Amino acid sequence: MIFNSFQFVWLFPLIFVLYWGCSRLWPGRRAGDVAKYFLLAVSYGLYAQWSVPYTLILFGVTLVTFFFALLIERRKAFGRKKYIIWAGVSLTLFPLLVFKYFNFITGAGASVLQWIGIDAAPPALEWVVPLGLSFYTFQALGYLWDVYYAKIKAERNFGDYMLFVAFFPQILCGPISRPDELLPQIKSPREFDYTRAVSGLKYLLWGMFLKVVLADRLGIYVDTIYAEPLKYSGSSSLLASICYSLQIYGDFAGYSFMALGVARLLGFDIIKNFNRPYLATSVSAFWKRWNISLTRWLTTYIYIPLGGSRCGKLRTYRNIMLTFLVSGIWHGANWTFIFWGVIHGAAQCVEKFLGWNMAPRGKWSVLPRILFTFVIVNFAWIFFRLPTIGEGWEVIRHIFSSPAAPYIHPTTFFHLAVAVPIVVAADVMREFTPGILAGLNRYTVVRWSAYVILLTLILTFGVLDSGQFIYVSF
Amino acid sequence: MAIMMMVDLAVGMAAGLLRQRAPGGVTHKAEYIRQRADEELVIVGSSRASHHIVPRILRDSLGVSVYNAGMDGMGIVYNYGVLLQLLRHGGVRTVIYELTPWNDYLTDDNGQYLPNLRNAYGVPGVDSLFWSVDPSERIKMMSGLYRVNSMLPRLGFDNLSAATDTLWGYEPLWSRYAGASRLQEEDPSVSGKYEYDPLKIDLLKKFIRTCRERNIQLVFSVSPYLDRNYSYRYGMALAEKERVPVVTFRSEPQFFEDISLYQDPSHLNNTGAELYTRWLVGKLKPILADSPGAGRDTI
Known part of the structure; x- marks a missing residue:
């Protein structure tokens, strides 16, 4: 189900x-x-x-x-x-x-x-x-x-x-x-715990919004462009790649939040699998926020038994690469997934070498680091999404060689203009100003307005065709 | 729950008003078909109908009122709903059905054909079309919010767009195709692998039967394309079995030799559409002269 x-x-x-x-x-x-x-x-x-x-x-x-x-x-x-x-x-x-x-x-x-x-x-x-x-x-x-x-x-x-x-x-x-x-x-x-059940319902609602309003709407644009990327401009491919980054987040985090919500409604607490991954300041930090349960599994049963980071530098890099090779293979039987895993592994080795895997010191370096991490993750997703590594490179080359205006379907972007700002605002506020969000959450009117707005948006803008989740195929 | 019901009701009512007031676009077309379409000759089908057949030329040449009810991406599930709406208004004597295999008898997601019919849910017979595609539609359609699902932006745009009544449903395309023809002979080993949709086939047969019972001359049309991905074998066999006349562009070399007539491999541009419609008139005249209601026609 x-x-x-x-x-x-x-x-x-x-x-x-x-x-x-x-x-x-x-x-x-x-x-x-x-x-x-x-x-x-x-x-x-x-x-x-x-x-x-x-x-x-x-x-x-x-x-x-x-x-x-x-x-x-x-x-x-x-x-x-x-x-x-x-x-x-x-x-x-x-x-x-x-x-x-x-x-x-x-x-x-x-x-x-x-x-x-x-x-x-x-x-x-x-x-x-x-x-x-x-x-x-x-x-x-x-x-x-x-x-x-x-x-x-x-x-x-x-x-x-x-x-x-x-x-x-x-x-x-x-x-x-x-x-x-x-x-x-x-x-x-x-x-039966009323408070836990209510929090479960909140996760269910937010997960549903991420899936049907954000992910599935973006999926329509992504599928259109990636079906024939060279038919559209390079900026369309770039936009499609950003849309795919958001789509896969909405899809997988949406499922995970719904699973968490359903489990809570049944009285169980399971791990929160996503923690605002696109606000990570390094690829290493990204993996502490994306599919957290898989990262934890790979760390516990692959990375640490290999020696983890408590060995020489070179062996640590080898352990990281092997762990992300397994991660790539786990995601699917295709060279694209393996290559995607290698990109993530290599990026973390470079970060470790340069000391960028630590949290940024000054608050002004946070935004550039977030953007830089997003760019790396975003380009890696291109290989993850396309059927062959060659097509991935072709799309990347096309992005830089064909800069005409992007193809924008007005209806799709009307839907995006609704969903993306809500998700970005929610994640940014939870990350940087949790106090304000908690303060607003105290008012019943604000809380209930948010529920009604989300439910209304799900029913009016959501893709309600029971579309399958991307990660189900993994 | 009470708040959501109020929101549901309010959005449903507002959407109803926006639908009725839309001066152009798809919303206006769907409302026109539901409320008034009583033309003698109606064209149904997908974008290949709405972009390919020019009502003005048919009207001037055949001397009958014409409306192009074709809609982007639509197939038999939608077209049968259109026929049910047309029958309420009387008037229709001839239907030109632009066949598109994926939309009319091959398997794909039938749910995609329902949103454009939601405004006509109250028309007798249309509701059961929804239920035959997905029984849960019986419950979903009770919600005003669900009825406008995915449609709000379009409702807004169509309320801001200019009136398009002068084209009688025709939607011209203006640019020129820059690629090469991909037209090939149909490969039976490939088309043999297609999956046929039992619901679509049932509705297509119902469409033919209803037209016959109501003395409506039905003509299948296969308008020009340069794309290789079409499989008309089943459609042609059905037409032959049910004795539905077919007009296909395959007998006219100009339509697969001159790519300047196209906007893309599946769609003619306005120049191509006008040329094709003139050619179509020549093919339609003898068919309509022999049709069951020929005595009422003016050709």
């Missing part, structure tokens, strides 16, 4: 009422169990609604990591544990490799063979990638590694663990929760 669908509008209130109804109907500890199993049934049911066979893959990943965690815990010696963890990791990654990377790997292999003079036609699989596969696989892998490093105890209750992997608000696009955050919440009975 995607949050911007009509199904969500009628089904989620029903889930909400039944979920909290369970807590009232059964007294004591059983209430928590009934509500928990109800959520598990809803999570699996919603996934099965998309594809029943692929639900088995979700179940398989859950089963493998659950049992391998128990096996790992039984072994005290690290030597034996190592074999078990690698067997578990390999089995867990198997569906991801088959569904997402098989064609890419065989294609790359065939190119190498061709290069040395052997003509090979690799078999191609035309299977759809299971929804949220990368997200729930990484979440389950994180659990396995945490048990391996003895950070947590292996879970004994299979039902609780199933819900941890399949929790429906986050299964499609994350955030990737850590077991020590989500599992204790699953285990403990929840009481």
Whole structure:
């Protein structure tokens, strides 16, 4: 169930009422169990609604990591544990490799063979990638590694663990929760908390605005220009690249805020995955604000085991590059994603070398640093969005060589003139003048006016066609 | 909730007023079709209808009143709604249907055809068109805010635009195409892979049946294009089966040799449209002379 669908509008209130109804109907500890199993049934049911066979893959990943965690815990010696963890990791990654990377790997292999003079036609699989596969696989892998490093105890209750992997608000696009955050919440009975529910509704509203008014509107312009970039002027390509930066932010942050909102309405607290990323003053800082749960996962399970930054400078740079290579590969089976990861890794190495990864000293250097970071991130997104690296370079060359006025469709830009200033103003105020925002928030009239305006804008300017989220395909 | 209902009601009412008062643009066209269009010959279809067929030439040559109801990006879902509106006003005797495969029988997002019909939701039969595309429209359309979703900027622009009544729905294009022709013979191995949309096909058949029942002469038209991405095989087969006459530019070399007649590979400019309409008149005359209501016609 995607949050911007009509199904969500009628089904989620029903889930909400039944979920909290369970807590009232059964007294004591059983209430928590009934509500928990109800959520598990809803999570699996919603996934099965998309594809029943692929639900088995979700179940398989859950089963493998659950049992391998128990096996790992039984072994005290690290030597034996190592074999078990690698067997578990390999089995867990198997569906991801088959569904997402098989064609890419065989294609790359065939190119190498061709290069040395052997003509090979690799078999191609035309299977759809299971929804949220990368997200729930990484979440389950994180659990396995945490048990391996003895950070947590292996879970004994299979039902609780199933819900941890399949929790429906986050299964499609994350955030990737850590077991020590989500599992204790699953285990403990929840009481309805009005304040938490209200904050959940606020996140839901803001996330919906980001998705349907900002991201999907910008997507129309981006798709038009990037379908035939050379047909339009270079400034149109530049504008499309900026629009795409905002689109992917609205799309992914929008989903994450909605997931956070839905989880809060159900009494759960999950990680806030975005924290005004385009106001970061360096690429390193950008990654502490963008897809925070993935950055945390990569840091915990890739960067630190490689040695992190507590080794020589060169090894630190190598660790950064390897971590962002994994990040690129995680995003998709295409050289464009790998190249995008390399750009981000290289930018952070340069920043570290020049000492620019630290917060700027004077307040006057903040704005130039924000703009400079945005330019780097923005150009990297061009490769992320286009189908090949070559086309990415072509667009960048076109930006600098064809400076005629940009193509502007009046209706699209009317919509943009509404959405972009609101998002920019909200993020800038939250970043630099949180006191003023909190002050305004105290007035009921201001608060309710904001809710009514956002809801009205969603209904009048939003793209209400249940458009898919970009990150679902990752 | 009460505040939102009031806002919903107020925006819905304001949008209704803006719709009715728009002197030009698509808003005016949609309102004209809903309220008054009673011309004897009506052209329906996508942008290839609205930019390609000049009512003035048809009117002068055939001696009948003509309106071009073509609308950018629209297909059978919208066109069937237009037919239902035309039937309320009587008058229509001939419909020229500009076929566009993607919009009329191949699969794409049928939801895109509904916004331009929202003003006619109250017309009998139009509401069920919405529900056949998406059952949730039955609930969504209760909201005044939803009814103007994505339309407010256009409502504003159309209220500020100049009146376009003198063109009878025709929307001329003025620039010249600078590229090369991409026209190719249709490749059956490619067109065999297209997915056909059951809802569109059902509505297209309904359109043909309704015209036959109401004694309306229906003519399918395939106006000029230079683009290779069109698949007319299904449309031609259906026309043959249902005995709907077809006028296609493919028999006239001028339309695929002279690229100065085009604005882009899919659209004629005004020069091309005038030339094509004159050529079309010659093809239409014998068809209309043999039509069921020929006795009422003035040709």
